[in-house]
Amino acid sequence: MTGIFSSVLLLLVAGSFGRPLYPLPSKYSRGSKQPLQTFRPYNIAHRGSNGEIPEETSLAYMREVCDSKEKPAAADRDVAVTSRRAIEEGTDFIETDILSSKDGVLICFHDVILDDTTDIAEHKQFANRKRTYEVQGSSVTGFFTVDFTLEELKSLRVKQRYPFRDQQYNGKFPIITFEEFIDITLDAPRIVGIYPEIKNPVFINQHSYWEITSDSYFDYIKDYVVGIGPWKDTVVPVVNNYLQAPTDLVARAHAHNLQVHPYTFRNENQFLHLEFHEDPYAEYDFWINQIGVDGLFTDFTGSLHNFQEWTSSKGDDKSASKLLHEIAKLVSSYKKS
Structure with a gap:
């Protein structure tokens, strides 16, 4: 994520909202899937498990996506053995950034240019x-995603x-x-939510941070979103790498029935x-137990999952339906308006 603030417009999950849904394609039976947990803050895989794997690739989320119907080469099959990263490591949601190719196909990619996270420089045909x-x-100068067709983008490697x-x-x-991204969650052995972020949204960019974290703005968005995703330094300011007194952002968001998922x-x-003395678990403890956030965007889903497994008691998985009903209610009211 970039910028200082984003709205959680919709958390999509491959599960039941308590109302009729069209069947979704999945090799797993939906009825047998473990539901989304809601008894502890959400583990949100920031661009997949990108602390280990190149960001927003199939391997970073769960599995390999082949470019064709042919079987992968031996080397790729070896990689596929270790391919269930973020989902296998216990994430609740997988986050992605959405851009468009020249021919209008939605892709999962963070930067508007391809220079930093692909091998575009090695492709002389695109010089x-x-x-x-x-x-x-x-x-900004570089190789822009919008100047390449999907076929051309697929020839690159991350x-x-x-x-x-x-x-x-x-x-x-x-x-x-983005379609392949959705397929990954549908083929997961348990319910996993998706957390898409539309890059460079014009509407949000027209508003300053102070406007979009005001009580009046929270009143406006509470009927359309279920939470906010602020940069963590706007929740707890930092000076010379030392934490300062927390702001009231979390308390005010909660007062408007909005969840808070910092990144x-x-x-x-x-x-x-x-203050964390080189210990990421100390940071998790601070944000979950002192600041009281409802989810965290992390590059290391396995670390956050282990911390929560060690420090939190199991809740009632049936409580997952509460969040799903809330999302369905938002969607239904939006369609009626």
Whole structure:
């Protein structure tokens, strides 16, 4: 996620809302799937389990997506053995960023340019496709996703964004479409929600942070969304890498019946504030038990899942229907209006 704030417009889950639904394609029986848990804060896989795997690839979410009907090569089959990352590690929701290809296909990709997280520089046939556009008030030069068709984008391979993370999966997986992303959750052995983020939304970009975190704005959005996703430093400000006094953002959001899911939680010490003494579990404890957030966007779903397994008691899984009914109610009221 980028920017300082995003709205949770809709949390889509492959489960029952307590009303008739058209059957969705899945190799698993929906009736046998374990429901979405709601007895503890949500574990939200930020671009998949991208602390280990290149972001927003099929492997980072759960499984390999092949480019054709042919069977994957031996090397790819070896990779597929370890492919159930974020979902296998216990995430409740998988988050993705949505952009469009030149031919109008929705893809899962964070940056408007391909330069930082793909091997575009190695494709000499695209050397003349570099452009300069204005993006959110700044001049940006690079290879833009909107200048490539889906077929061209599928010829690229994704790589790890950060050089200090594991590089062994670089060049092994393609960009996936939003449809493939949805298929991954439908084929999961349990109910997993999806958390899509539309990149560079014009409406949100027209509003300042202070406007969209005001009580009047919360009153406006509470009938359309179930929560907000703020940058964590806007919830608890930071000065010289030390935490300051928390703001009242969480309390005010809760007063408007809105959940709060801050971003982004990362295990590496360079992302941890000094109070946490190089311990990501101390950071999880602070945000869950002191600040009282309802979910966390993390690059390391396994770490958050382990922390919650060790520190929280199991609740009643039937309480999951409460959230699903709330989402269905929002959707139904929106359709009627």
